[in-house]
Amino acid sequence: SQKIEQNSEALNIQEGKTATLTCNYTNYSPAYLQWYRQDPGRGPVFLLLIRENEKEKRKERLKVTFDTTLKQSLFHITASQPADSATYLCALYWMDSSYKLIFGSGTRLLVRP
């Protein structure tokens, strides 16, 4: 079965620095990969999607890369702010998984002022 791995340890960085979060998966590559943000006690909110045939996607201060050789996606937040502190989840969709997204366990990001 497919497995998704995100660093379970919190990432603690200084305001203004770039945060980089990692999502690794096993077996074959998904059709696409998504990143969500989740604040405590709230539901996840969609941020970005990157497809299998794309290398990089950007949205404002966010950047996602997708390396199907390494079976890895990197999620970057440039010029990080304390308001970026949250848990970030990656979610993968495989064509044979019907209508299901499979979520990673998430990485907590703490941005110090």
Next chain:
Amino acid sequence: SQTIHQWPATLVQPVGSPLSLECTVEGTSNPNLYWYRQAAGRGLQLLFYSVGIGQISSEVPQNLSASRPQDRQFILSSKKLLLSDSGFYLCAWKLWGDEQFFGPGTRLTVL
């Protein structure tokens, strides 16, 4: 615009009691609907999903069940709660686009 509602927001139930959580979506038709559970500090575990009225796919065998009596209504139930059923329950919907939209969640504590 589309909105998704879940209730109740919090719930404390004794072991062995029944459960009914409700999710409704407004502003869209024939969405895919999903129930997830999130244990403290953990990721999202998909419990059930539905692509249409009366159609339910179960992902994990346990004492929970789901029903979709109407197009935009999704219900999660249990006849007898276990301690391990405690968690944060999230409902989500999706249309032809790729992203899922999540509800505010229900925090369930089983004592």
